[in-house]
Amino acid sequence: MFNKLTERFDSIFKQLKGRGKLNEKNIKEAMREVRRALLEADVNFTVTKNFINEISKKAVGTKVMKSLSPGHQVVKIVHEELINLMGGDAFKPNLPHNRLNKIMLVGLQGSGKTTSCAKLANHLRKNASLAPKMIACDVYRPAAIEQLHVLGKQLDIPVFSLSKNKKVIKIAKKALKEAENSENNLLIFDTAGRLHIDDKLMKELQELKKIIKPEYIFFVADAMTGQDAVNVAKEFHDQLEFDGVILTKMDSDARGGAALSIKKVTNKPVAFVGTGEKISDLEIFHPNRMADRILGMGDVLSLIEKAEQTINEEEADKLAKKIKKNQFTFSDFLTQLDQIRKMGPLDQLIGMMPGMNNQALKGMKFDEKEIKHVEAIIFSMTKAEREKPSLIKASRKQRIAKGSGTSIQAVNRLLKQFEQMKKMMKKFSGSKLPKTGMMPF
Numbered sequence: 001m002f003n004k005l006t007e008r009f010d011s012i013f014k015q016l017k018g019r020g021k022l023n024e025k026n027i028k029e030a031m032r033e034v035r036r037a038l039l040e041a042d043v044n045f046t047v048t049k050n051f052i053n054e055i056s057k058k059a060v061g062t063k064v065m066k067s068l069s070p071g072h073q074v075v076k077i078v079h080e081e082l083i084n085l086m087g088g089d090a091f092k093p094n095l096p097h098n099r100l101n102k103i104m105l106v107g108l109q110g111s112g113k114t115t116s117c118a119k120l121a122n123h124l125r126k127n128a129s130l131a132p133k134m135i136a137c138d139v140y141r142p143a144a145i146e147q148l149h150v151l152g153k154q155l156d157i158p159v160f161s162l163s164k165n166k167k168v169i170k171i172a173k174k175a176l177k178e179a180e181n182s183e184n185n186l187l188i189f190d191t192a193g194r195l196h197i198d199d200k201l202m203k204e205l206q207e208l209k210k211i212i213k214p215e216y217i218f219f220v221a222d223a224m225t226g227q228d229a230v231n232v233a234k235e236f237h238d239q240l241e242f243d244g245v246i247l248t249k250m251d252s253d254a255r256g257g258a259a260l261s262i263k264k265v266t267n268k269p270v271a272f273v274g275t276g277e278k279i280s281d282l283e284i285f286h287p288n289r290m291a292d293r294i295l296g297m298g299d300v301l302s303l304i305e306k307a308e309q310t311i312n313e314e315e316a317d318k319l320a321k322k323i324k325k326n327q328f329t330f331s332d333f334l335t336q337l338d339q340i341r342k343m344g345p346l347d348q349l350i351g352m353m354p355g356m357n358n359q360a361l362k363g364m365k366f367d368e369k370e371i372k373h374v375e376a377i378i379f380s381m382t383k384a385e386r387e388k389p390s391l392i393k394a395s396r397k398q399r400i401a402k403g404s405g406t407s408i409q410a411v412n413r414l415l416k417q418f419e420q421m422k423k424m425m426k427k428f429s430g431s432k433l434p435k436t437g438m439m440p441f
Contacts, residue, residue, distance in 0.1 A: 006294055008037035013075050013295075027059045027074065034078070042226040042257025047085070047264045055081050079291050085260060086287035087269035091244050093216055095128060100179055101186045102212050106205055106240060107220035108232060109193035112248035114144055116220050116274060117190040118151035119282035120246070123272070124186060125157065133184040135175045136161035137168050137208065138192040148190055155279060158184065168192065168204060172211050189214070197232065202239045209240060217242040218271060221258060223249045229258040230265050237266045244271030247285070251275050259290070328422055330378050330386035337371060376404035377414055389415055 012033045016026065031052050038048045058077045095101045103120070105113050121132040134152055136159060138144035145161050152159035160175045172189065179187055189212060194201045209217065219242045221229040229247075236242060245262055250273040263269050270285040322328050378386065380403030385391050392400070392415060401408045 005037055005041045008040070009034070009078075009295055012037070013078075016074055024060050027056065030074070031056050031059070038260070041260065044227060044230060044257065044261035044265055047261045050264070051081060051085055075295065079295055082260075082291035082294060083287045085264060086285075086290060087263040088287060090284050090286045091269050091271035093128075093271070095124065095130060095186060095215065097130065097185055099185065101130070102176075102189065102214040103186065104189045104191060104209065104212055104214040104217045105220050105246070106191050106217060106236060106242065107193055108197070109141060109195050111193065111220045111222045111229075112274065113193060113220045114138065114147050114190050115151070115279075116218075116246050116248060116272075116282070117148065117188050118155060118157070119274060119279055120218075120272065121157050121186075121188050122155050122279050123282045130186040131184045132186040132188055133158045133160060133175075133179065133182070135159075135172065135187055135189045137171055137189050139166045139168060139171070140192045144190070144192075151279070160187075169207060169211055172208055176212070187212075197235050205240055216244065218244050218246050219268075220246045220248060221262070223247045223258050223273075226257045227261065230261045233262055233266050233268075237268060242266075242268060244269050246270075246272045246274065246282075248274040251281070259285075328425060330381060330389060330418065331383075333418065334375065334378055337375065373404070373406055373410065374414055377401075377406055377411055380404040389418060 012030055016030050034055070035048055035052045038051065039045065043051075055074075055077055058081075059074050105117055105120070107113050117134050121134055124130045125132055134148055134157060136145040136148045138148075149159050149161070151157075160171075160178065162171050162174060165171060168191075175187060175189075189208070191205060191208060192201070217240060219233050219236050219240075221233055223229065225232075233245060245266070245268060247259055247262075247270055250259070259270060259273075269287075272282055273285045275281045275283055322332060377400060380400045381392070385396065385400075392411075397408050397411045401411050404411075
C-alpha cells in the first residue's frame with residue numbers, strides 16, 4: 001500500500017543524507033517534498049500541514065544542525081512523528097476470560113464488516129484464547145447472514161441468528177440471553193451498513209449500543225476509499241464514539257492516506273488491519289512497525305511473528321545449521337517454499353526485510369504460477385540431484401526440463417538463482433536477528 005510513498009521518502013532522504021551540512025533552506029525544500037508526497041498519498045490536508053510543522057520545528061534545532069549526520073537525524077525525527085501520527089502504541093484490547101465480552105462492528109456497506117467479524121473472531125480465539133460467537137445482526141444486506149454462517153462453519157465458530165426476523169434489537173437481546181448459559185465469553189456483533197450514512201442507520205446502531213453495552217466498538221473501513229473512509233469514520237465516531245478502527249484491504253495498491261490520517265482526525269487508533277483475503281489475514285496494527293516499512297527499514301518483528309506461527313522451532317534450528325555449513329539443498333528449498341506459502345504473499349514478506357525497499361523489488365515478479373514451475377523442476381530431479389545440484393549437466397538439464405514441462409533456460413535460471421540465494425543465506429546466517437527458520441531471499 002505504501003510503496004509509492006516509500007519511494008518518494010527514499011528519494012527525498014537520499015538527497016538530505018548526501019549533504020555534509022544542513023541549513024534551514026535544505027530542510028524547507030525537503031519538507032516541501034515530504035508534504036507533496038503525503039498529499040499524493042491521500043493524507044488529510046490538515047494532518048499533513050501539522051505533521052510538516054512538527055518536523056520542521058525539530059529539524060532546524062541546534063541538535064540536528066550541529067550533528068555529524070544531520071540527514072540521518074531528520075529521518076529519525078520523521079520516523080518518530082510518523083509513529084505519533086498513527087497512534088504511538090499498538091491497540092491492546094482488555095477482554096477478561098471470566099466474563100462475557102461484547103464487540104460491535106460498524107461501518108458502511110461494502111467495507112468488509114462480515115468478513116472482518118470472522119477474521120476478528122479467529123484472531124482473538126487464536127491469540128487471546130477466547131471462545132467467540134458471532135451474532136448476525138445485518139438483516140438488510142442479502143446473504144449477509146448466510147455468509148456469516150458459512151464463515152462460522154469454516155472456522156468452527158458458532159453463529160447466532162434468528163431466521164425470518166428483521167428486528168435487530170430482538171436478535172441482540174436473544175443472543176445476550178442465550179450467551180448467559182453458554183461457554184462463549186466473547187460475542188462479536190456484525191451490524192448492518194448502508195451505502196451512505198443516514199439517520200435510520202445511526203439510530204438503530206445507537207439503540208443497539210445501549211442494549212449490548214459493548215466493551216469495544218470497531219469501525220470497519222475500506223482502506224481503498226482513502227479520505228472518504230476518514231470522513232465517514234469521523235461521522236460514525238461523532239454519533240457512536242467507537243474505540244478503534246479495522247482497516248480492510250491493506251494489501252491493496254491504495255495510497256495509504258486513511259491509515260495515516262484516521263487517528264488524528266478521530267482521535268481513535270487503527271486497531272487491526274486486514275492484509276489479505278484469507279481468514280487468518282488480520283493483524284494488530286503496530287504504528288512503529290508501519291513507520292519502519294514506510295521509511296524502507298523493513299519490519300523484522302512482523303516477519304518473525306509470521307514465521308513463528310508456521311515454522312517448527314526444531315526444524316528452524318536444523319535449517320540454521322545447514323545454512324552455516326553451506327549444506328542447504330533443493331529438498332530444503334521445497335520445504336521452505338511450502339512454509340512460506342502458508343505465511344502469505346511473497347512480495348509482502350520480502351517487503352518486510354530491512355534494505356529490501358521498492359527499488360530493490362522493482363522488476364521482480366511474484367507469481368504463484370512461477371512457484372509451481374519451480375516446484376515442477378525440483379520434483380523432476382533425482383534425489384541425488386536435489387542434494388548435489390553440481391551433478392546437473394547438459395543431459396540431465398534436458399531430462400529435467402522435459403519432465404517438468406519447462407525449458408532448459410528455466411532450469412538454468414533456477415540453478416543460478418539457487419546458488420545466489422545460498423550465498424545470501426550464508427550472509428544472513430551471521431546476523432544476530434532472532435531465528436525465523438525462513439529463507440531470507
